[in-house]
Amino acid sequence: MTRLPSARRSSVRRDLGAAAAAALLVTAAVLVGRYVYTYDDLIVGWPPLLGRWGPHLGPGTPAAVLVAVAVVVYGPAVAARLSWRALLPAAWGASLAWIWSLALIDGWRTGVAGRLTTRHEYLTVIGRWHDIPATLRDFTGHILIHSPDNWPAHVAGHPPAATLTFVLLDRIGMGGGGWAGVWCITVGASGCVAVLMTVRALAGERLARRAAPFLVLAPAAVWLGTSADAYFAAVAAWAVALLALAVTRRSAGWAAGSGLLFGLTCYLSYGLTLFAVVAAAVLLLGRRGVRERPVLFLPLLAGAAVVPVAFAAMGFDWWEAYRLLVTRYYEGAAGVRPYGYWVWANLACTVLITGAATAAGLRRTGAVLVRRGDSGAQELRLAFLVAAALLALLVADLSGMSKAETERIWLPFALWLLPSCAFLSHPRAWLAAQAVLALLLNHLVATGW
Numbered sequence: 001m002t003r004l005p006s007a008r009r010s011s012v013r014r015d016l017g018a019a020a021a022a023a024l025l026v027t028a029a030v031l032v033g034r035y036v037y038t039y040d041d042l043i044v045g046w047p048p049l050l051g052r053w054g055p056h057l058g059p060g061t062p063a064a065v066l067v068a069v070a071v072v073v074y075g076p077a078v079a080a081r082l083s084w085r086a087l088l089p090a091a092w093g094a095s096l097a098w099i100w101s102l103a104l105i106d107g108w109r110t111g112v113a114g115r116l117t118t119r120h121e122y123l124t125v126i127g128r129w130h131d132i133p134a135t136l137r138d139f140t141g142h143i144l145i146h147s148p149d150n151w152p153a154h155v156a157g158h159p160p161a162a163t164l165t166f167v168l169l170d171r172i173g174m175g176g177g178g179w180a181g182v183w184c185i186t187v188g189a190s191g192c193v194a195v196l197m198t199v200r201a202l203a204g205e206r207l208a209r210r211a212a213p214f215l216v217l218a219p220a221a222v223w224l225g226t227s228a229d230a231y232f233a234a235v236a237a238w239a240v241a242l243l244a245l246a247v248t249r250r251s252a253g254w255a256a257g258s259g260l261l262f263g264l265t266c267y268l269s270y271g272l273t274l275f276a277v278v279a280a281a282v283l284l285l286g287r288r289g290v291r292e293r294p295v296l297f298l299p300l301l302a303g304a305a306v307v308p309v310a311f312a313a314m315g316f317d318w319w320e321a322y323r324l325l326v327t328r329y330y331e332g333a334a335g336v337r338p339y340g341y342w343v344w345a346n347l348a349c350t351v352l353i354t355g356a357a358t359a360a361g362l363r364r365t366g367a368v369l370v371r372r373g374d375s376g377a378q379e380l381r382l383a384f385l386v387a388a389a390l391l392a393l394l395v396a397d398l399s400g401m402s403k404a405e406t407e408r409i410w411l412p413f414a415l416w417l418l419p420s421c422a423f424l425s426h427p428r429a430w431l432a433a434q435a436v437l438a439l440l441l442n443h444l445v446a447t448g449w
Contacts (some may be wrong), residue, residue: 012425015360019433022351024357025332029348035041037341042404043333046445048345049352051404054446055321060104060111061443067097068435075213076427083204086288088193093218097187102442103185104226112181115226115449118280120153122166122228123180129167136160143324146332154228156328161267161307161317162228181226188409192216192416194237199419203382204287207422214361214421217431219438220353220414223407227449232268233412238274239265240416243279246300247286256347259303267307270322272412274392281388285381292426326401334403342403349406350393353414357430361420362390363432382419389416408449 026048033047037044044131045052058166062316069093082090103111109372119122129135142149143156155163174183192215195334200208224230239261246254265272283290290296308318329335353361368375368383393413396402402409424430 003040005275008425011364014363015424018359018363019356024253024358025212025328025344026348026351029345032341037338040336041215041338042337042341044111044404045448048342048348048404049407049445050448051445055444056105056444058105058107058111060101060106063097064105064439064442067094067101068439068441070331071213071217072428072431072435073433075216076210079209079212084200087209088196091212091216092190095192095221096185097183098216099168099189099221099225099230102221102438103181105442106446107419108178108273112185112217112226113177115177116166116180116184116228117177120152122152122163123177124152125155125163125192126167126170129163132164132167133314136311136430139316140321140324141322146156151284153332157325158269159267159318159321160311161264162232162269167230167270171385178353184228184231185225187234188224188227188411189234191230191234191237192218194234194241195415195419197242198237198244198282199382199385201241201248202282202385204378206332207378207382207419209423211419213427213431214357214434215415216416217434217438218353218414218418219355219434220411220418222438222442222447223353223411223449227268227408227411229408229411232265232272233415235261235268236265236272236412237415240275240278243282243300244286244297247283247289250289250296252293252296252299256299256303259285261303262304263304263307267318270325271396271409274396276383276414277392278388278416279396281385285384315398329401334401337403339400339403343397346397346402346404346406346410348415350410350417352437352441353411354409354417355434357421357434358417360430362386362417364423365390365420379423382422386417389413405449407447 029048033042033044037047040044046052051066074093078090079087105111115121128145139151142151144150165183169175169183174180192212195215196208196212197209218224224233226365237257242254242258242261245251246258264273265275311318365383365386368379369387372380390413393410396410396413397406421427421430
């Protein structure tokens, strides 16, 4: 009778040890970034984050505190008891409330409407897209810094579907930074629903319900509002979710939809081609469905070809653009930022967007994978999915193509680390830690995104 409580206490101590190690990593990144390197070395104002120290309150402060308290106190119980059909829109709504309230701490202009209108962002070039096919044909000619009328950093750094999204929003009357911010927040918040659907399809409803409050109250919400990467994260998440539905329900329609979104993902961000790792994990976990319906690969591949074929037909060369981007990358800040710092400081950024609870959840994920024989089948499947996302993130890190700014760039990967929190005991305590971290970050640091 005494073994189980003792084992639980030991597991909680190891969870706290993992959270403490994550906190030490962040502390080291801050101290080394401030006292070993200079701004000219790292080109960030508050290493390892792009931002500056700037304590402040704002109109979103009361709402953010209220949402945090509500999710911490009621989130686990509501997620456990609500019907599944009601849980999904409830999670989306709560995620929207959390992201919006955090964004409005900085006010409407600074926190939302002005985010995508700065000189490095997408909206500054809307006027250059009068003829979309002609602009796509000429897109690669403006990537390098020394090319005529070179694209701003974010436009040059992404395939043109990213910028084209905001061009099309402008064409339908949703122009300007306010509408762009609303788009990114609304679509970005839906990513938590996609992750929940995937976890339920592959690892069961119980674990999905346990993960739900952590997906809602993620510290990543500080950067999900307002960053275009929130939109990219949601598209990638829905691509994975539709793939999970395709292999578990043996549906050719879901497979085609998944392929279409995977193709779009690759034309929103070059780095998100690494979601092939997560897709491979889903196919392995759903291999029974694939064996029974191998024809699923045909609609999946057909869907995946739509976006690349469309852009190629209009004259955009993805591979040439990526080659030029690598050159541009090292022409700019990446040529200065030291790999030896960012290869581990990027992971400190990951701690800040996923929180101490995820550090503990990843420890438990590793324990599940190591002790496969002692773990349930559903726990093992969730651990495998989370491990695939972590592997993709580590490959991105080692590539050197993400030196700094990963609190924004790695949002798509961060969403898939958060379900590891489903393994944790004492969820309210861990949710409180997540909320406190997000509130402190948003109130103490004037973030760059």
